[in-house]
Amino acid sequence: NAGVTQTPKFQVLKTGQSMTLQCAQDMNHEYMSWYRQDPGMGLRLIHYSVGAGITDQGEVPNGYNVSRSTTEDFPLRLLSAAPSQTSVYFCASSYGSGGPDEQFFGPGTRLTVL
């Protein structure tokens, strides 16, 4: 199993550009989520999904969109990048049945917005 994969590993954008961060898992996990990590702020939940076709907002959803058309994939879209979105982004997945379980995290995407 590849686990949770994220692409790209690094990305530089200009203000106003859009892009999609890819996340995929091959463990048949129902629950997937996106976090951003900023110095001193810990991990903040952006969006999450409890299954294909179901998504919901986390703590900091503004400026981001998600969709979950398959169990495996959970892409995160930045609609119009801003310098405040410079961060490290982590995707995670877990079984999600019988209560939230151990989350498996991807390696992260380091995004810089100029």
Place this chain on the structure above:
Amino acid sequence: AQKVTQAQTEISVVEKEDVTLDCVYETRDTTYYLFWYKQPPSGELVFLIRRNSFDEQNEISGRYSWNFQKSTSSFNFTITASQVVDSAVYFCALSEADRDDKIIFGKGTRLHILP
């Protein structure tokens, strides 16, 4: 609303000392789950433990132990006989299973183990 507070931003101890990382949570739910994760300098996030609100038994795993006290809404993590490899950022997290299972993290505690 669910909240996790890790009041210790940064801790430094000398190798072989014991160290406790504090985690205080807030929730209105009766069913919830608590987690600890480790993020070493390499950046990956490593799961350490999951505990549900109905199980207040303390847990020990090698040099790691966890103390869950519902009366004080705390889920503290102790490393006994610390080692340099324990240097990392440690995160506590909470999920309110009565609601929607979303998992919220605290801001983390950066632990330095000095040789």
